[in-house]
Amino acid sequence: MDVAIIETSGLGDRSYLIGAEGIAVVIDPQRDIDRVLDLARARGVRITHVLETHIHNDYVTGGLELSRTVGAEYVVPTGDEVGYQRRAVGDGDVIAAGPLRLQVMHTPGHTHNHVSYVLHDAAGTVAGVFTGGSMLHGTTGRTDLLGSEHTEELTHAQFRSVRRLAAELPDHTQVYPTHGFGSFCSATPASGDASTIADQRQDNPALTQDEQSYVDQLIAGLAAYPAYYAHMGVINTQGPDPVDLSLPQPVDARELRRRIGAGEWVVDLRNRTAFAAGHLGGTLGFELSDSFVTYLGWLYSWGSPLTLIGDDQSQIADARRELARIGVDNLTGSAVDDIRSLTGDEPLRSYRVADFADLAEALRTHDLSVLDVRQTGEFADGHVPGALNIPLHEITVRLGEIPVGEVWVHCASGYRSSIAASLIDRDDRTVVLVDDGFDRAEELGLVR
Template sequence: MDVSIIETSGLGDRSYLISRDGIAVVIDPQRDIDRVLTLAESRAARITHVLETHLHNDYVSGGLELSRTVGADYVVPAGDDVGYPRRAAVDGDVIDAGPMRLEVLHTPGHTPHHVSYVLRDDAGAIHGVFTGGSMLFGTTGRTDLISAQDTEALTHAQFHSVRMLADRLPPETPVYPTHGFGSFCSATPASGDASTIGEQRRSNPALTKDEQSFVDELLAGLSAYPAYYAHMGVINREGPAPVDLTPPEPVDPDELRRRIEAGEWVVDLRNRTAFAAGHLRGTLGFELSDSFVAYFGWLYPWGAPLTLIGDSPEQIADGRRELVRIGVDRLIGAASGDIDDMRAGSPLGSYPTADFARLAEQRKTATVAVLDVRQRKEYDEAHIPEAANIPLHELPARLADVPAGPIWVHCGSGYRASIAASFLDRAGHDVVLIDDLFDQARKLGITSSR
């Protein structure tokens, strides 16, 4: 039995391809199914079943398209009202995939109809459990994505689902979650790269705390999640369109300038320090990294026309792949190459970068306005005294709240601050990007806490 992991680090998720004797089963596939097809081909395996643990809130599923492409059975939890034919998975079902059996366990919590799949061979031996957004490594899936009214009840359900898995499965059973590798679908940050039921019995709060303590702590720890989540369930319920990864139309400098002046979203994927050193005025900087797609989706006006700028066609292609995973399909063009060749005779914009040591020096001789774009809980734990706090996801609607004059902007690592700096620069602020780890501010002794 081979369990292959298909990592999607930009969303903090994993999909799985299980293969044995030329047969394969896929669990929770992302929308760019070419990765799955390539992996199945390398395993010389035919995909017979595609399984979903739940209707996903953080990405557009590739399950429907994959099942149609390869002629596989598409298995979706019963109770989810979807707009396409599928096999409804109910508690106790056994999915027969030749040399493999997958037992369905109803594990509500992350969503009401969420299921997990226990993997067995044809002799009945257990080879793992695929837990989706139920049991994660050292945590669980968050429970507030359905509605505020349902959150507490789903949190209690999550507690019992995780306990049921731990009670029914041997301690040596490998655990294969979908979320928990940086995904905002985790209730709290997950820990580790692999785990077993036995390890989770010792470390998972649903298994080490009493029910009310678990519920209270999970609810207190929930933080904001990306705005694009509101669209994922709708797309996955209706049935996603086939993925399109074709290169976008090239855009010349004059057309770029026209789109920028029209107020369209023109997004620069280059490194954040390169953007700070020189960019087309009016563009937004979203460095293409593991953090890119979640924060892009959080701030993007859903359905707006989008143009990308990048160092190379390959960077544009990588950006497009990230974007289609969350259903951003209205990519109307792109430009790549030397930024100086794209400016159509207009001067480039720029702003300085600094570190926390430089900020500390500045604060010795002058009053410095600081904007902290971390989330409120991060700010409350430790912050620079008198720094204004506007979380990044609130910034576009709160630009009027930004202090006047030169503003130094920071986050926890420099990534969120770089996005914020581009919004502030576009709005006409005199900005300094602090491209540094917040831990350095702590070490310099320039932080306090409430």
């Protein structure tokens, strides 16, 4: 028996393919199912079952399309009223797939109907548990995604679910969560790449704290989550459309300028320093990296036409795949020429890139404003005195609060501030992007 991990680092999630004797079961697949199909072919296994731990809030599932493509049984927790045929399972049900046996355990908390799947081998020995958004590595799934009116009830349920997992499963049981590798579905940052029930007894707050302390601490620590989450549950409940990973149609410089002038979303995927050195006015800089899809999805006007600018077709294809995972499908064009050839008659815009040492010197020599686009909790833990804190996801609705003149923009690493710089760049404001780690600001004594 073999458990293969399919990592989706851009969303901080994992899917799993469990194989034995030519048979395979897939758990919580992402929308781009070609990765799953390729892995199954490479392992020489036939997928007979596709299982969901819950209706996902942070990505569009590939489970429905995968099950239809390979003729597998599609398994979804009972209680979720979905718009397609599936096998609804509840606590105690068993999914038998060749030598594999997965027992359903109702583990509410992340959602009301959330389940975990306990994996038994042919001899009946417990080998692992697939915990979705319940027990994560050193933490648990967040409990506020279904609305504030459910948060306290679900947080108590989450505590009891994790306690049940620990009480009923052997210490050696491998814990395989879907979330917790950077996903905002995690209540707090997870720890480690692998874990067992025994490990969780030592460091999971639901197992080291009493119930009320756990509930109070989890709720108090919940931070903002991406706005696109509001659409994921709806799509996954109705049934997602098949994925389209084809390249968007190319657009020329004239059409690009028309789209920018019309206020459409035109996103530049290039490196943030390349964008700062020269870009088309009115475009938005979202460097294609592990954080790309989270922050673009957070700020994106849902359903709006979207045009991509990239270094090459490979970059466009990668971005399309990332966006498809969260249901951003209205890609209406792309351009990959040298940026100077896309300007038409207009000059490129640019702004300075600096580090925290440059900011320290500038603060001593002249008047400027500092814009900190980290989350409010990060800001509360320490910040540059006098800095204005507007979290990145609030920038578009709080543009009027940002001063004109010279504005230095920073975050914790330079990624979020690079997006913010592209959003606030305009003629009456001199933007400086601080592309540096915040620990450097601390070393320089800039933080209070």
